[in-house]
Amino acid sequence: MSTISNTHNDVTTTQLKQHPLQVAKRLEKFKTTIFTQMSMLAVKHGAINLGQGFPNFDGPDFVKEAAIQAIRDGKNQYARGYGVSDLNNAIAERFKKDAGLVVDPEKEITVTSGCTEAIAATILGLINPGDEVILFAPFYDSYEATLSMAGAKVKSITLRPPDFAAPIEELKSAISKNTRAILINTPHNPTGKMFTREELNSIASLCIENNVLVFSDEVYDKLAFDMEHISPASLPGMFERTVTMNSLGKTFSLTGWKIGWAIAPPHLTWGVRQAHSYLTFATSTPMQSATAAALRAPDSYFVELKRDYMAKRAILVEGLEAVGFKVFPSN
Template identity: 40%
Template sequence: MPLFASRLPHVGQTIFSEMSQLALEYNAINLGQGFPNYQMDSHLINLVSKAMQDGNNQYAHSNGVPLLRQKIAEKVAFLYGTELNADQQITVTPGGTYAIYTALTAILHPGDEVLVFEPAYDSYVPNIELNGAKPAFVHLQAPDYTIPWEKVWQKVNRKTKAIIVNSPHNPTGRVLSEEDIVQLKSLIQKFELYIISDEVYEHLIFDEKKHLSLLRYPELLGRSFVCFSFGKTYNCTGWKLGYAIAPADLMVEFRKIHQFNCFSCFTPTQVALAQFLEEKEAYLELGETMQSKRDFFQKSMIGAPFQALPSHGSYFQCYNYMGEWKETGIDLSKRLTKELRVATIPVSAFYHDGGEPNQIVRFCFSKTEDVLQEAANRLHN
């Protein structure tokens, strides 16, 4: 008998942890969880080491090391043409997920509703529910997972407080289009919603698509918390370091929560990143590198009983196995892990209720080519 009522009664272990555990148990290649299997830039490692040797080992400023925030502001001006006030609009956080949670906590009150597109990254819904608010779900339209805007407009009501967008999108690799931006602008104008924009994969974008960061659009940024992750940009997901950008008045509320939750982030990595951000190629070349991995894996999968769906960004590509097997995504993912020793994540896990009947799994291709080739060989079986 539990001692108290759970705040998240329906939540158990996430599918990511479950599949990673199964992958370990069966010594499987883990194309389930999203992380690179190769080493990050050694120059950045050396900069962290130097930052520690230089004595940057005490609490950092609660909003983030000032020089790092300054460099982030310069990067945003360079990439998206928007001038930010680094003191008032940028807060360094322990990862993108934390930034999203803090933003939602800053704006939500019990009874509020938040529009969530499914399939969705798994933290959004529990984050909303912990704040006593409710998700209102809209399904993206397979196979290219476009946003059905007419359904969004139907779902908005006077309780709707915010909308979460994620581009490039996990798990589908879909990216926001110009038409999505037009729709978002008119939605925000009409209903005065807030936007949580999850842009952790901002640099992992392919096929010459442009990342339509909400930072480009003053009328959207005026009501947005835009969340980023250094972990995804610099192949160091284990660092759990990111940042949030918002207008000054929204950031005041964000920081009220941040100061009593984490207060400040690991200092040496912030000092190192303030220098490393000068090296633009490190993030500008990332899209091309990752695109070649997507293409390599897709080519290696030709002839295997899976059909690739479009992916224009992120670490991920979805594949459907319709017509090959009747089993659910969860059963197939477990069987592939145990029998072929390749771990994947079923896309049904990204829906609160398992979604529409879909026989689709997500593969993570941020791996070295030998590993991708070996996984594909096994999947040809």
């Protein structure tokens, strides 16, 4: 009898006729994620997988050793819901160094199971059914799916080549009395675009004028090549209306650890933590301890990371152009 492969089991065609697969209406339009599809095709054809955001090399030894030591030290039970104290402090230290902002590690930082959960907790904790949320397309697929779970109305504004500039006039027209938030991803996945200070200032002015929140996904902040990364929260008048989301995985090549965080003022953190409490409650305890060590890495680590990725970018661009692709610059 023929079967249909399912993530959890094999479903026969007879079983399908008797019990059709059902999904909540809020998720009916969404298929298997593009990352799953591309990874399966890469395995099937023995191809290089450029679809999913993980490297083909391992993370640094000093971070892995910190995790091993944490396990040996007995840090293996539930962590505090919003994060191990040492990690919250390390995130605050890193944010001050990178964005120039002093935040309260106890009241303004929430540790999550990867940035994807930070995104989900932010959306589910701060967005009401019927709220409008503006996205810049193309975008990471979890944005729209999670907004659908929250019952939000998505408005999409397309970034177009060659420079993928933010169409400010189009954004201005898209904002209405029902607009609750703008979700920004900088550096941007998948275009590689980084929002400029001028663009971010224009977006900030619109947000302040219209009382709109910003959800800022900054997981690639340390993979910036030619431009300075700017956190929207660092702009005048923006911290109080911004949730900044980041993670360990991209910067330290440890995507399987799923350690992320959300930084926001207390009145926004409350909603994020309420959702987080009922999504995962807490995140891996020993990995949090190791992440604290990672975030306190010397500046040389980040300099070398950028240098290595710039060399890899040059190889990739040369290879793509050699087989006929037109490659737009990434910042």
